Amino acid sequence: MNMILTSTVNGLVLSAIYILVALGFGLQLSIMGIFNFAHGAVYMIGAYVTYGLSVALGLNQWVSLLISVILVGASGLLLEKFCFRPFQSKPTHMIVMAIALIMILETAVEVTLGGVTRALPAFVPGIFKAGSISVDNERVLAFAIGAVLLAALTFLIQKTKIGQQMLAVAQDAEGAALQGIDTHRIAATATVIACATAALSGSLMATIFSMNPFMGDNILLKAIQVVILSGIGSIGGVLVGGLIMGFLNAFLPVLINASVGEVITILIVLGILLIRPKGLFGYELF
Amino acid sequence: MHTESLKRQRRNITIAAICVVVGLLFALPQLGLSVYFMHTLIGVFIWIIVANSLRLLGLSGQGSIGHAAFMAIGAYTSAILAKFLGWSPWITMPIGVLVTVVVGFLVAVPFTRVRGIYFTMVSLFFGIGVLAVNQVFNKWTGGYSGIISIPRLFAYIKTPYYYFCLALMVICLLIMYRLEHSRIGLTWKAVAQSYSVASSIGINEAWQRILCLGVSCFFAAIAGVAYAHYYVILTQETFSFNTSINVFVYMTVGGAGLFAGPIAGTAVLLIIPELLRDLREYVPFIYAAILLIVLFLMPQGLAGLPAQLWQLIKRPARAKRMASEKEVGERAP
């Protein structure tokens, strides 16, 4: 009973983080048509900036988080302009670009702080109790922030003008450009949102689990799996895909064993790619 | 007629240069090559085979970022047979290659359903899946800690390995070059450009893509078994996602459009870090810097650099003339 409860809570937390990272990844994929493999490294940098500001410089942790999100988000502008835009129509070059970015970011952290595993102190230390259920506050927080952010992003995309323009570019970049939409501005906005949410998710995850310079590699693969599962261009799809992946990753290691669980997850993803390349809810991009 | 003879002359020069380089490589051990550098070069030979097999797959329009998985299948098959059944590596190596080719053909059948970036995604998850399977069968493969003391091909000296891997590389490259420049390569390139046009002229494009993957697996597996019996240790990291990505980077940075591309890319990206090994922890920066320089300044990759420089030095006048002609041509109607 207790095991199921713990796994359910874990599943929810993992889902929230996967969904946030996958949304950023998917946003860049649908709007710019690029597979940004460096997204995991951005997530890692977000966690380390928060860590550096709060632990090394002694700033308030919430302020550190805010600065980290703003800084990393703003760096998205540079990323889009200098790293993504020149390679938008060259997927192979884009992959190499991402590798270069990952190497620079991961090595920079490794050289300055060392490759050791660290932990970011909890934002709200303590344990949350409701009846017979007790969960770390940190997990509740991660889930709550994830849910709020998700709602905000959905609102942004569905209800605001810039969100509508994003959808238009995602569906037909050329047509959108003909209608006078500034596609570069939309791409920059998408990258900023993606980087900011990655920084936030990285910081939250670093309090629950731990952080090291390579923490982004795993989450990147999970995000890609969510995007493949859900298909591109559907926020609701990413939600469901994220929940499926979150719960698979929370339950399978406990129910069977980690490596068989991994094989099953991969088989599901491969199956979906081969049978329904558009994903469960999406439309084909290329 | 004039351009024909010029072409033939250039071809002869290229062939002569290649013979000199290969001859030099064969002579190096006699010229007092250090054991350390010999070790590096053996690695270079093995990875050149893989990088070129990846480019071969790319000819049919299939870009893979999970190619190390096929190396892994060959390497583990051969290593396990040699270690646990005590068979000679000379027998297990061909078996490893054969198994990989069979697996390659089998997985290629469902893979033909996807194209372009979707194929790349499939290859990524196939690569991760093979690693995960490796974990499940850790009784045989050793899982994370890996499989160690795999039987060797030769005793503990490096020179025979050096000659073996060099010869293997030369033979593999010759076959791949021949494949590309025969009708097989022409057909694959046709499939890559337009599968609908290709099928309209009678090409069974799905089969051609399967064939291409199978042939590419053959070479990847050759490199894999050579790796297994030279390094005599295989771990989870050996054929990880990073390995696949590295091979992809060797190919792209060297220049995926040119046969010499993966060769140049692998050599430069493997040898430079070795030369700079005193700066150990900063090596990734240098590596990344090479990638960025190539991305922004060399559209044809490292192997395209000589042609690019030649163009820059010799032909500015002609380029200018052609540009002005083009302008006139465009204005005419």
Added chain:
Amino acid sequence: MLLDIHGLTKNFGGLIAVDHLSMSVGEGQIVGLIGPNGAGKTTVFNLITGVIRPSAGKVEFDGKDVTGKSPHILAKSGIGRTFQLTPLFTDFTTLENVVASYYLHPRSGFWDSLFNTPKYRHNEAYALEQSLKILDMVGLSKVKDERAKNLPHGYQKMLGIARALAVQPRLLMLDEPLGGMNTDEITFTMDIMAKVRGLGMTILVIEHNMQILDLCDRVVAINFGQKIGEGSVKDIRNNPDVIKAYLGEQNVA
């Protein structure tokens, strides 16, 4: 008859794109399939060449049922085709485009190609020689070393025909060969088509442009996926339904 079509039907969801179309093409004829834009011509074309499968109906080629067969099987059985929009291997040169299209006759196997056997070399020499002949016939010899993507539109269309000829088809299917061409190019293309018929080839041509009628032995006119007229060129020119279909379109435009 070389090509026989019986009751060919295609539904896309609820939309009927082609509705019980029957027609036939006799050996050595040039048959035109005409109709206004959106009449379902290209769908018919794709149904015959196996790009999409029909919902109902039958396609017979040379007495054999070829309904729903893959495009490469149809090419093997003797149908060559051109494409309206992406007619070429864009990164190949003009000559490479045609040489690559000599894939079926003569056919070189994998091992022959790999080991460069005398048979392979003979085949390749033949393919090269024939390709140069075809390029000469369609007037593309002077641009044989240009990359196909750099060719002007009219040349690209002509190269599409050259490529289809390399399949050595018994039936050549042309998808809007006159589309987007100027008057000179139209005259030139129609000359080539006449030459091709002279080689004993059967042609089924799909065209929006009525000028094609000058060449045709028989014409089938369709609109909204249904046959609205069939017969000689004269019949079609005087067919009130055909006139209405085309006039209606002009009114809309």
